[in-house]
């Protein structure tokens with residue numbers, strides 16, 4: 001028996017309505033308009049099942065903010081929130097001649113998996129008393145009688161809370177291989193539980209090698225390879241000494257007119273860099289490498305930054321900024337989080353990539369690795 005689950009589309013509407021009417025009494029069955037509205041509103045959580053190419057069942061539900069479905073959720077489309085916390089189940093239908101073949105189970109499991117993947121906190125539905133044991137098999141827990149009077153029946157709230165997979169809950173050692181206080185601050189938005197160990201590598205030698213080996217590819221590709229390699233090298237040094245830990249390395253460079261601007265070597269160099277950046281658009285590239293056991297996630301993020309034209313006021317500000325010593329530990333000789341903010345006319349991309357750590361991408365990569373490890377267990 002060939003069973004296939006896929007997302008529903010509007011062409012399925014008539015078949016869906018026929019199945020809905022065979023599964024529910026008239027007072028409880030969703031109308032054609034309602035099914036059509038749901039299809040358009042939350043296609044991500046409207047799944048159908050086909051057996052040998054014939055549509056025989058479906059499951060659907062809005063994504064809502066609270067763990068319990070209220071009657072208003074069925075009628076008020078505006079209560080669907082694509083970023084909401086709970087996947088609800090408005091209906092689970094299988095046509096009568098395809099029951100007792102595990103098809104409803106497959107549908108519900110697919111919706112639970114999709115909700116987990118989407119990072120929801122859980123899944124919630126209302127059912128009649130006799131269906132409680134059925135849903136308990138999926139881990140849903142009876143929270144008592146529902147306030148719903150849908151179809152004048154008595155309903156029960158059933159809720160499945162997904163396990164918290166935040167990093168804090170895991171027995172995991174994370175090490176940030178960086179001396180940069182800004183990287184620590186940004187990583188702490190994703191997890192509070194990490195150590196810092198500084199990796200000492202010969203950045204200049206790696207840069208010279210990669211630039212010397214560069215072929216005909218675009219300069220930005222070479223620069224991307226450079227920040228990824230430096231990030232991986234930093235992580236690798238620390239990972240070598242801490243085999244069980246998840247180690248994160250990172251590196252940032254500024255790319256202007258096919259030239260790489262790293263940290264300035266002295267005040268004159270810092271001044272020259274800032275003078276060259278004025279009136280132009282450059283790229284800030286930050287590479288990140290996460291090493292954990294045999295696993296690796298290495299990537300780079302690019303943000304374009306434009307500076308206002310050079311004028312007398314900027315000249316005075318740049319001189320004072322250089323004299324303060326602040327440019328010396330920063331790629332391109334500036335920190336957008338400091339006085340240099342006054343010279344920036346616009347950015348295109350992620351702000352934190354400029355500050356040296358694209359924390360949103362890092363957070364996602366960490367959780368991808370954790371999910372991967374859990375499914376392998």
Ligand SMILES: Cc1cn([C@H]2C[C@H](O)[C@@H](COP(=O)(O)OP(=O)(O)OP(=O)(O)O)O2)c(=O)[nH]c1=O
Nearest residue numbers: 178179180251252330331334335336354355356
């Ligand atoms: C462009 C720019 C860079 N920077 C910083 C980010 C990085 O810390 C620094 C680039 O130097 P990196 O060599 O990438 O990093 P680092 O030496 O500070 O730390 P480690 O190698 O130990 O990880 O420039 C800002 O803080 N703001 C900015 O606007």
